[in-house]
Amino acid sequence: MGRHVTVNRLEVPQISRSALNNTYRCQASNTKLVAPVERSIRIEMLLKPTSVNLTNKLKVFASNTQYNLTCIVAGSVPDTEIKWTQNNRPFKRGLLSTSQGNGRVVSTLTFYPQPEDDGTMLKCEGSNPRLQNSAIEDSLLMNVIYPPQVTLSLGSTLRPDDIKEGDDVYFECHIKSNPKEHRIMWSHDGQPVTQNVSWGIIISTRSLVLQRVGRIHSGFYACSAANDRGETQSAPVNLRIRCK
Structure with missing residues (x-):
């Protein structure tokens, strides 16, 4: 350095986030006859969220x-x-x-x-x-609670346009709900369907089986499900039965 230059260094090791916006000042003077010269710097930082x-x-x-x-x-x-x-x-x-x-x-x-x-x-x-x-x-x-969402379909192995008298038919009721449904009901042309094994009507949880169907079984079927949030009925499915 030159003859009339004085260097003074301040080191701040491992600066922490508490130093944010701190101001450091450097003041120099060589006589009481002249006001000191001062320079300052403010600490700005890039900080991650805490x-x-x-x-x-x-x-x-x-x-x-x-x-x-x-x-x-x-x-x-x-x-x-x-x-x-x-x-x-x-x-x-x-x-x-x-x-x-x-x-x-x-x-x-x-x-x-x-x-x-x-x-x-x-x-x-x-x-x-x-x-x-x-x-x-x-x-x-x-954890979202909602009324049942219900859809009804003919059994996946059946062909809707090729069901004849004497065939066995089954429906599947597809239900999505939270909380779980506590009741499932079936209807035929708006009338309740209940299990009657001797008549070939079998209800098993979410499926309805009709054994040896006749023309009397033709019509619109629906299933409905209820939970603590409400009750929902499926869109009807039309069962068409052909004569042999």
């Missing part, structure tokens, strides 16, 4: 009911990015609103759970978009 929290996790969601889920991300500096995913895919339904303050960013998701959401993993992910591998997350396993 926490992500879903604050109102519910154990049960009812389908087609509005809910607000709140995700709070803290500690990300200077920017925060929040993503909502369902089974690791972007969650695109609902309405998002964001607010920030006190070093936190709050993302609120307003949505209506659907039956297909049941059993999926909903996640809120917070990251600093300027830093790689900075994402942390909180998650919630969705």
Whole structure:
């Protein structure tokens, strides 16, 4: 260095996030007759988020009911990015609103759970978009309760247009529900069907068997299922029986 240059170094080892926005000043003087010369520097940092929290996790969601889920991300500096995913895919339904303050960013998701959401993993992910591998997350396993979803079909081995008198016929009732259905009912042309083995009517859980059918068995069949959320009837299936 030159004859009239003085160098003074300050080293801050292993700087921590507590140093954010700290100001360091260097002051130099060589006489009391002249005011000291001062320079300052403020510490700016890129920081990963320290926490992500879903604050109102519910154990049960009812389908087609509005809910607000709140995700709070803290500690990300200077920017925060929040993503909502369902089974690791972007969650695109609902309405998002964001607010920030006190070093936190709050993302609120307003949505209506659907039956297909049941059993999926909903996640809120917070990251600093300027830093790689900075994402942390909180998650919630969705338990959505809903009325039964019911469809009816002829047995898969049957040909609907080739059922003759004397054939055995069976129907399959397909049910998806949460909670599980506690009652399954069958109807023929709007009238209840009950088991009667001597008449060849056999009901087994989700199937209906008609043995040695005749023309009297022609008509529209439906099944319905009920759980604690309600009762649903399938669309009718028309059974056509040909003469031999």
